[in-house]
Amino acid sequence: MEHTHTPLGGRIHGNSIHSTVFLWIIFLSFRKAIAKSGLQHLVAQPTPPLALRSDSDREIRSTVDWSEAAVYGEHIWFETNVSGDFCYVGEQNCVAKMLQKPLSKRKCAACKIVVHTPCIEQLEKINFRCKPSFRESGSRNVREPTVVRHHWVHRRRQEGKCRQCGKGFQQKFAFHSKEIVAISCSWCKQAYHSKVSCFMLQHIEEPCSLGAHAAVVIPPTWILRVRHPQNPLKSSKKKKRTSFRRKSSKKGPEEGRWKPFVIKPVPAPLMKPLLVFVNPKSGGNQGTKIIQSFMWYLNPRQVFDLSQGGPKEALEMYRKVHNLRILACGGDGTVGWILSILDQLRLNPPPPVAILPLGTGNDLARTLNWGGGYTDEPLSKILSHVEEGEIVQLDRWSLQVEPNPEANAEEKDETAADKLPLDVFNNYFSLGFDARVTLEFHESREANPEKFNSRFRNKMFYAGVSSLGCPFTAQLGIVPLCDGTDLTPKIQDLKPQCLVFLNIPRYCAGTMPWGNPGEHHDFEPQRHDDGCLEVIGFTMTSLAALQVGGHGERLHQCREVLLTTSKAIPMQVDGEPCKLGASCIRISLRNQANMVQKTKRRNSMPLLNDQQPIPERLRIRVSRIGMHDYEALHYDKEKLKEASVPLGIIVVPGDSDLEICRTHIERLQEEGDGAKPKTLSCQKLSPKWCFLDSTTADRFYRIDRAQEHLNYVTEISQDELFVLDPELVRTQTVGTSPAMPDLVDVPSTPIRQNVALPDDALIDAAKNNDFHKFKELHKAGKDLMMRDQTGQTVLHHAVKSGSKEIVKYIIENAPAEILDVAEEENGETVLHQAAALRQRTICHYIVEAGASLMKTDLQGDTPKHRAEKANDPDLAAYLENRQHYQMIQREDQETAV
Numbered sequence: 001m002e003h004t005h006t007p008l009g010g011r012i013h014g015n016s017i018h019s020t021v022f023l024w025i026i027f028l029s030f031r032k033a034i035a036k037s038g039l040q041h042l043v044a045q046p047t048p049p050l051a052l053r054s055d056s057d058r059e060i061r062s063t064v065d066w067s068e069a070a071v072y073g074e075h076i077w078f079e080t081n082v083s084g085d086f087c088y089v090g091e092q093n094c095v096a097k098m099l100q101k102p103l104s105k106r107k108c109a110a111c112k113i114v115v116h117t118p119c120i121e122q123l124e125k126i127n128f129r130c131k132p133s134f135r136e137s138g139s140r141n142v143r144e145p146t147v148v149r150h151h152w153v154h155r156r157r158q159e160g161k162c163r164q165c166g167k168g169f170q171q172k173f174a175f176h177s178k179e180i181v182a183i184s185c186s187w188c189k190q191a192y193h194s195k196v197s198c199f200m201l202q203h204i205e206e207p208c209s210l211g212a213h214a215a216v217v218i219p220p221t222w223i224l225r226v227r228h229p230q231n232p233l234k235s236s237k238k239k240k241r242t243s244f245r246r247k248s249s250k251k252g253p254e255e256g257r258w259k260p261f262v263i264k265p266v267p268a269p270l271m272k273p274l275l276v277f278v279n280p281k282s283g284g285n286q287g288t289k290i291i292q293s294f295m296w297y298l299n300p301r302q303v304f305d306l307s308q309g310g311p312k313e314a315l316e317m318y319r320k321v322h323n324l325r326i327l328a329c330g331g332d333g334t335v336g337w338i339l340s341i342l343d344q345l346r347l348n349p350p351p352p353v354a355i356l357p358l359g360t361g362n363d364l365a366r367t368l369n370w371g372g373g374y375t376d377e378p379l380s381k382i383l384s385h386v387e388e389g390e391i392v393q394l395d396r397w398s399l400q401v402e403p404n405p406e407a408n409a410e411e412k413d414e415t416a417a418d419k420l421p422l423d424v425f426n427n428y429f430s431l432g433f434d435a436r437v438t439l440e441f442h443e444s445r446e447a448n449p450e451k452f453n454s455r456f457r458n459k460m461f462y463a464g465v466s467s468l469g470c471p472f473t474a475q476l477g478i479v480p481l482c483d484g485t486d487l488t489p490k491i492q493d494l495k496p497q498c499l500v501f502l503n504i505p506r507y508c509a510g511t512m513p514w515g516n517p518g519e520h521h522d523f524e525p526q527r528h529d530d531g532c533l534e535v536i537g538f539t540m541t542s543l544a545a546l547q548v549g550g551h552g553e554r555l556h557q558c559r560e561v562l563l564t565t566s567k568a569i570p571m572q573v574d575g576e577p578c579k580l581g582a583s584c585i586r587i588s589l590r591n592q593a594n595m596v597q598k599t600k601r602r603n604s605m606p607l608l609n610d611q612q613p614i615p616e617r618l619r620i621r622v623s624r625i626g627m628h629d630y631e632a633l634h635y636d637k638e639k640l641k642e643a644s645v646p647l648g649i650i651v652v653p654g655d656s657d658l659e660i661c662r663t664h665i666e667r668l669q670e671e672g673d674g675a676k677p678k679t680l681s682c683q684k685l686s687p688k689w690c691f692l693d694s695t696t697a698d699r700f701y702r703i704d705r706a707q708e709h710l711n712y713v714t715e716i717s718q719d720e721l722f723v724l725d726p727e728l729v730r731t732q733t734v735g736t737s738p739a740m741p742d743l744v745d746v747p748s749t750p751i752r753q754n755v756a757l758p759d760d761a762l763i764d765a766a767k768n769n770d771f772h773k774f775k776e777l778h779k780a781g782k783d784l785m786m787r788d789q790t791g792q793t794v795l796h797h798a799v800k801s802g803s804k805e806i807v808k809y810i811i812e813n814a815p816a817e818i819l820d821v822a823e824e825e826n827g828e829t830v831l832h833q834a835a836a837l838r839q840r841t842i843c844h845y846i847v848e849a850g851a852s853l854m855k856t857d858l859q860g861d862t863p864k865h866r867a868e869k870a871n872d873p874d875l876a877a878y879l880e881n882r883q884h885y886q887m888i889q890r891e892d893q894e895t896a897v
Contacts, residue, residue, distance in 0.1 A: 060106070060117070062076060064300050067260060068227070068228060068260040070134070070260070072134070073132045075120075075129075076110050076295060076300055077106040077109075077120070078109060080114060081848070082114055086114075087114065088115050088123070088128070088154070089115055089119045089122040089126060090126070093122040093125060093126060094119055095118040095122070103116040103118060104116065109300070110130050110295045111131055111296075130151075130186075131186040131187055131220075133220050134225050135223065136225055137262075146219075147207040148187060148210060148219050150187060150188065150204070150206070150208040151186040151208075152184070152203075154182075154194065155182040156179070157169075162182070162193045163190050163192055164198040165193065165198050167193070169181050180194045182194055185208060185211075187211060187217075188208050188210055213298070216272055216273060216274040216298070216387050217298050219299070222265050223264075224261065225261055228260075263317055263318055265321045267322065269323070271323060273318075273324050274298070274302060274324075274326070274327055275302055275315070275327070276294050276326075276329065277306050277314070277327070277329065277334070279329065279331070279358065280305060280307050281330075282331050282334060282359040286358050286374060290356070290358075290379070291305055293379050294379065306330070306337075310341070311338050311341050312341045315347070319345065324351040325353075325387075326351050326353045327354045327382075327386055328354070329356040329358055330359070331357070331358060331360075331362060332427060332575070333574065333575065335426070336574055339396065342593070343590075350594050354368075354386040354598075355370040356370065357370055357372060357373050360372075360509060361509050362509075363506035363508075363509065363510065364426060364427055366510055366706045368392070369598035369706070369710055370598050372510055372704060372705070372706050373704070377693075377701050378698075378699075386596060388599065390596070390597045390599045391596060392528075392529060392594075392595050392597045393593070393595070394503075394504075394528050394592060394594075395589060395592055396424055396425075396426055396589075396590045396593055397425050397426075397501075397588065397589060398424055398588050398590040399423050399424065399429065400423070400585070400586040401585050402584045403418065403583055403584075404564060404584050406566070407582030408582075411566075412582070413568035416580060417581065420573050420578060421577070422573040422576055424590055425573045426574060426593075427506075428500055428502045428503060429571070429573050429587065430499060430501065431498075431570065432538075432570065433497040433498045433540070433543070433570075434498045434508075434538075435498075435570035435572040438572050439578065478565050480535070480561065480562075482555075482556045482558035482560075482561050490555055494537045494553050496537035496553065498537070499537055499538075500536045501533045502514060502526075502533065503533060505526050505528070508546060511547060512551060514554060533558055533561065535561075536551075536553065537552055537553040539553075559588075561585075563583075563585040564583075564584050566582050568580065568581045600657070600712070617652070618653065618654045618656070618714075619651050620652070620717065621648075621719070621720045621721065622721045623644035623646050624689070624722070624723045625700075625725070626725060626728035628728075628822065628827075630700070630724055631855055632820055632855075635698065637694065637698075637699060637700065647665070647668070650665060651664075654714070655714075658713060662691075662708060685725050686727035689724060689725045690705055691722070691723055691724075692723060692724050693711075693716040694722050695715065700722065702724060760788070761773075761777055762774065762783075762794055763794055766801060767797050768801070769801045769803040771809070774806050784814035785814060785817075787821070790824055791824035791825075792823040794810060795811075795830045796823055798810060799830045799837070808845055819831070819850060819851035822855070826857050826858055827857040827858035828857045829863075830846055831846045831851045831863040832855075832857050832863050835863040835864070835870065835875060835876075835879060836867075836870050837870070838867070840875055840878075843863070843878070843879065847879070853879055853883035854883060864876050864879040864880045867879055
């Protein structure tokens, strides 16, 4: 069998005559085809292309350029520590290869290529550009058909199967190989083997479909870059347009201001173009990671970082796009910000807003079924949910504040504000104890920000202030009129510490202060679109009971409120607190916003994954997975299944959602308390367990508790239902799960091989920092995976002794699993110990070897937290930085590039 190398970088397999015919077909129109594809780098380029800037003006960009100087096909770079030595420019052009030393690397968020930082300029020499995110408005471009071409990229690693032949890409061998195994499109994600028999010429010529999410992708053909009106090369016709713009500028500064980019949408009734706004300050490092991921799935020019100027300019630019939808990635405050900008712009109709909740709280997101916080659901599924979601209305309420003219001037509080922090609310408006606690927290954090650098400390502060109490009665001087009804008598009887005017069912990170549906027979059902507010009073007792399913005192449902206060009282508007002086506050309906509500997906009903009708009753096995195994085997589905512990069997209706399944699983646990346990494990589920979706092609992911009613059991499982228990104590090694339905005999101590004796020589050498003896013992046959009776490996002992040589030797010679082994007493990995001991060099060795930075010990601390507790901020910053890139790498595995 002969192998002929082609201009596409692959090989043709088979008869040489047959190969020659293929080569002639390619070369006949090779230049024309290459010019329209993303594979320009495969043709020799004697001079840099004119479309790119000169080297002296070159800038390594990490954000989208919206200026007139934007470069067509410019990459968007971020730092990466991705493994492998392969730079996209190739060995002949690679600077690191020439210098024979490691250099920093960067990855393009939009096309996922990796290059060494000094090699970015070399991309110009091979003329490889990123997928174009816009088009020029010149006459030649206008006459061309407005179709999107594929952007082909070489891949040394590729998941899935070839679209042409249906065979896999030999992923295991490709990871360490220099050979290019696939050619894939950065737009539609189609992939082919890098050989002419699979990747044929017509694939270069054909238009791109933009892939599975084409309905929400804004095509680059809609985004035009226009030249400045004062450009002397413009035609007289364009000068007339310019004068018209200048003339119209009298209407307002924004309307007449020239902008380098305009949006020219093409009518497409089935499309739902999406704008993504991400608040990178929400959810730790999640925001930055999500921005980069959305740039891969979508057009980078439809993804916006809210820290770079806010949402207003983007919404103005895209205001004429039909069926536009918005995805707000952040907390409820981020959603409120975007809704306020939509109010200002007066878009008609206003685009509906979906939510990807980051951080904590997220009561509005919970109300609209988006959950209480993003965990690890694939962003491709999030996009599908946004596209399929139902448009619903959300009441929004105005707050008008005026000073109370009848208040006693002598009792005026000089520290009190004369206006509220916001003049509109979407979730709630409250006054009294809860506002006081929030206000004291904000004031303390502003005064001493270093004392509020962890979520745990923040919760402890709230708990401390909450224990003090804050009497709030009619004596404070408040007269609430709700639709003309004076609630003062009810308040005098209840003597509440807090008064809440609630617009949505959720409050205080998921609680339901109005009570569950069906519990309030004297009032109408609570809704977020009925033009009514719920008025609720809380005593200290009912506030404390909120977190365990309690509710407040239901006082009224009304459409308008007039509050009169005679003293300064702590208040908060959607979590923004202040102490407001004596005032008259009017609450009235402002408008209704369009929102996207996540709906229960019925695409698999009434069929199962194998296209068989759903039975009336479904008998399904339930197995649980611990957090330790979930983090370690996140992307290896088979090993994760092997690590699961059988829990039992439930029988449910075939069309059950996960809420129904939860009741059956909890009943299974209760029945297991009897003399004949029905559960297969003696360890009960902790209260924090959640369901896992095991049906995606590449990995498992968690189902938010608040979204269980949206998922059918047949959608997240096939023959087995998996649950994640973060507090499960690992009692078995991988692969030792017994078969059903035999009972499991769980030993009192973990099953472990190679348990070392206390006087083991290898461990002694590690403890004593004796490198030469350690090396001799290993060569003599001692096992580096040896563990002592407390579960500590030789690497644990080497880290404790501070032996850099032994640590490095173990990392180079032991299996990679040793990096994430946790000892039994505290659940610490070697990276936890090194961080706690402030061993920076050893931490660097362990991190670069691939240890997990997301693993937590039994106290819930990551290695970064251990460094913070050891008062080493520099080490903590390094670990946080590397944790961010490790999360990016996991996302790379998800996108299979």
